Amino acid sequence: MANQRKSPMRHDDLSRREFIRLAGTAAAGAATLSWPGTLAAAQPGRKALVIHTSSRITSLGYHNRRDMEHVAFVDAGLVGQNPVTMERYPMLAGELPSIKKGTWKIDHQKRTMTTVYRLRPGLKWQDGKPYTSKDFEFGWQIAKHPEFPMQDRLVPDLISKIETPDDRTIVIHWNDLYNEAYAVQFTHVRAFPRHLLLDAFKSGDMKSFANHPSWNRQFVGAGPYRVVDWEGATRMELEAFKDYALGRPKIDRISMRVVEDSNTNLAAMLAGEVDFCMRATISFDGAMILKSQWEKEGKGKVFISPPSWTWLNLSRDNPWFKDVRVRRAFLHAIDRDAVAQSLFNGEVPVCHFPLSQSRKAYKKARTTATIYDYNPDKAKQLLAEAGWKPGPDGILVNEKGEKMEFEFRTTAGRRDYEQAQAIVSDYWKKIGARATIKNMPRRLLDSTENRNRWPGAFVGGHNMTVEEWAERLHTKNIPAPENKFALENVSGWDDPRKDAILDELNSIITPQRSEQLQLEFVKLFTDSLPHLPLFYTPEINVAKKGLTGVTPRQESGGQNTTTWNVYRWDKA
Secondary structure, three states: OHHHOOOOOOOOOOOHHHHHHHHHHHHHHHHHHOOOOOHHHOOOOOOEEEEEEOOOOOOOOOOOOOOOHHHHHHOOOOEEEOOOOOOEEEOOEOOOOOOOOOOEEEEOOOOEEEEEEEEOOOOEOOOOOEOOHHHHHHHHHHHHOOOOOOOOOHHHHHEEEEEEEEOOEEEEEEOOOOOOHHHOOOOOOOOOOHHHHHHHHHOOOHHHHOOOHHHOOOOOOOOOEEEEEEEOOOEEEEEEOOOOOOOOOOOOEEEEEEOOOHHHHHHHHHOOOOOEEOOOOOOHHHHHHHHHHHOOOOOEEEEEEEEEEEEEEEOOOOHHHHOHHHHHHHHHOOOHHHHHHHHHOOOOOEOOOOOOOOOOOHHHHHHHOOOOOOOHHHHHHHHHHOOOEEOOOOOEEOOOOOEOEEEEEOEOOOHHHHHHHHHHHHHHHHOOOEEEEOOEOHHHHOOOOOOOOOOOEEEEEEEOOHHHHHHHHOHHHOOOHHHOOOOOOOOOOOOHHHHHHHHHHOOOOOHHHHHHHHHHHHHHHHHHOOOEEEEEEEEEEEEEOOEEOOOOOOOOOOOOOOOOOHHHOEEO
């Protein structure tokens, strides 16, 4: 039975002998990881750090990047965000825009606003050239260029004009109210050095510009570390930038290695060859091995945080799933507590709606939202009400004689998704729904043919910030041929009440009103079930003993990276 499954290994009772065996294997494996000429091994007496990541480092620009952790080392935005408290703080800007001070002006009638940023004095690029307001305006011009391959144009397109009355002042004119005006951080809009890129940009050849060496090998940023060596997409050497706006980093040098195999990363950590393994670098099973004795013996710390959520989507193109009773039945049919226990040994809680546990509204939302318990009898009742009856072979059949059979997809090789998929399909089979697993690599899922389209069910995941709800779930963001199926409301949830809530959330409102709207949205979400929430997705970070300052994120999205405060990290 699905609720009796266990994770592939029982780590809580890992024997001493087994741990020693794994550690011995780890040491042998780690010995193969030597990287000649790394800066981290040079210059005794200076603090050096070795970091492993599983994401190949192909670009530090707006485009062709897989995550923001790498960018956080080498670049900075006007504003930062603490991913634990979710509070904004000034980075390259001296202070946040303020309605009280007149640097944030709102015209509610015209639905426009203006935000003013004043740069800190004496800012420099990592090549020593002055960092000015014109560099920020230039970055926005790149982001909004229709032929430049931006991943997300939401924020750039909300800006109608940027003025730079002097070298330190940035005046941003918005063409709509947007409560995340502070999001002009390096995730969406950031500065780039005009003195290095302007001529190439003016050429008009955006294909060539998108491959400019300044995005990678010759990158010059304004962050806490500067790139001093870059070997393919597998290794990057960094050096502390003494003129960083928030102070010189405490760690002098960082060697960042890309190692995609989680077992190799586990081996390196057990052998003491690496100081920090970033998210997705060590598997959950590997984390449990480390927690069983390595952490208990004081050799380091395993951080398990739940910053995002995993969900099931039932295709909006399938008429069967448009009936909310079917969606509710499919959720009632799954013992999500058993699934979370099976996959994550109780380390990760069940998710009921896309709201982080770190948000103030979360506790109230648990009492006001519709919660779907494990109730297969209720599931069968709802399906019967929707016109589905068991056929001779036990598979549900509707009045048209159609069998409840469909494809069930997820990203091939994404182990947690595939494991959840297998367990969920077993639960659905028990109520008469036959799901045929048909997975494919991420590159195929993201192709124009398949992007945000599938004939049956899908296991996926997303960030969960309130600020991204509109991007993920507003009606205007439903994928369609005219937008090349590139938008994010893959469920096709179309509800004017929901859109009204999201529109108001994207306006300037008080924290109290925001919380009220969050509660209204969560109730509407759980009643409508555009997605079937499964569990919070665990994020694994591992730090060797002696490394301090690591503060993993509690909520994903935007600039919320584990490396948000890397300039404060220290090593004993």
